[in-house]
Amino acid sequence: MTRTEYDGSITVIADRFDGKPLNSPNDVVCKSDDSIWFTDPPFGILGYYEGRMAQPELPTNVYRWDPRTGNLCVVAGDINRPNGLAFSPDETKLYVVEAGATPRVIRGYDVVRGTQLSGMRTLITAEPGGSPDGLRVDLDGNLWVGWGMGKGLDGVCVFNPAGKRIGRIDLPERCANLCFGGLDRNRLFICGSTSVFALYVNAQGAAGG
Numbered sequence: 001m002t003r004t005e006y007d008g009s010i011t012v013i014a015d016r017f018d019g020k021p022l023n024s025p026n027d028v029v030c031k032s033d034d035s036i037w038f039t040d041p042p043f044g045i046l047g048y049y050e051g052r053m054a055q056p057e058l059p060t061n062v063y064r065w066d067p068r069t070g071n072l073c074v075v076a077g078d079i080n081r082p083n084g085l086a087f088s089p090d091e092t093k094l095y096v097v098e099a100g101a102t103p104r105v106i107r108g109y110d111v112v113r114g115t116q117l118s119g120m121r122t123l124i125t126a127e128p129g130g131s132p133d134g135l136r137v138d139l140d141g142n143l144w145v146g147w148g149m150g151k152g153l154d155g156v157c158v159f160n161p162a163g164k165r166i167g168r169i170d171l172p173e174r175c176a177n178l179c180f181g182g183l184d185r186n187r188l189f190i191c192g193s194t195s196v197f198a199l200y201v202n203a204q205g206a207a208g209g
Contacts, residue, residue, distance in 0.1 A: 001025045001038055001065075014065055014072045020057040024050070027084045027134055027177070030208050031091060033114060034067040037075065039082035041099060062096060064115065075117045079107060084134035084177065087111070088141055088161070089206040095123065095143060097132050104132050106145070106163075123163040129153055134177030134191075138203040142166065144188065148174030156190060171197065180205020 001022075003011045013036065015022055024044025029037050041060050044051030062076035062085065076082065080100025087094055094109045094117060106124040109117040124143075126132055130153050133146040141161040148154050154174045158167035173193040181187050185205040190197040 001028065001036070014063070017058055017061075017063065017072055017074075021054075023056050023058060023060060026082075029085055029087060031087060031114070032208065035115070036065040036067070037085065037087075037094070038063055038065075039079075039085055039096065041081040041083060043081075060100070062117075066115075075115075076109065076120070078120060084132070084146070086135050086137045086143070087206070087208060088137060089139050095135060095137070097135060097145075099133075103128060103130065106132055106135070106143070124159055127153075131174070132157070133175065136179055137206045138180070139206055140203065142203065144178060144180075144203075146175035146178050146190070148176075154192075156188070169199065 001013045003013055005011060023040045023042045026039045026041050039062050042056045045054035047053060059077055060081050061074045062082050063072050064075045065072050079096055079098045083097040083099040085096045092111050094111055096107045098105050098107055103126040105122050108121050108123040110119040112118050129150055131148045135143055135145040137143055143159045145157045147157045155171040156169040156175050156178060157165055160166050171192055175190050175192055177191045179189050181189050186201060188199045188201050
């Protein structure tokens with residue numbers, strides 16, 4: 001995981017844990033205390049399409065990087081291939097897509113003392129064939145989730161904080177990730193398989209995503 005500085009130089013934030021190389025950091029979210037939380041599934045080392053072939057040396061953890069000490073710690077080691085993640089607007093909850101489950105699920109955690117997780121639960125279970133990937137949260141606490149794979153599944157699904165689907169954006173291809181942008185964070189940028197889409201929505205993205 002790296003940071004691009006204003007002068008264009010690259011700073012490595014984290015590339016190892018316990019002396020072993022990370023698998024392939026995937027999705028990342030920044031908390032208001034400047035800590036960085038990210039998932040580390042093996043997708044980038046399973047073949048040459050997304051990265052390079054390598055043998056995993058670490059479990060597929062969710063990590064927190066401390067900006068004061070530079071230390072990296074595991075906040076969740078109980079998710080099989082964690083993927084997209086996002087905080088609730090008040091940062092008391094963290095949502096994580098578990099890509100290694102069949103069907104895929106979105107887990108919810110309570111954030112304890114701002115640095116730890118507890119109370120893992122299943123918030124959303126994908127319908128057969130559905131494939132949640134990246135996600136972001138709006139100021140009302142709704143989850144906007146990239147979805148696939150196939151006709152009738154490809155696009156963005158919107159869920160309320162209780163996990164009930166309340167909206168959908170259909171796309172001609174799978175949505176792998178998305179984020180809110182613009183001056184008012186009311187423009188949704190959507191990364192598809194081969195295209196990038198942009199859409200103004202009647203919602204504002206929460207800070208940090």
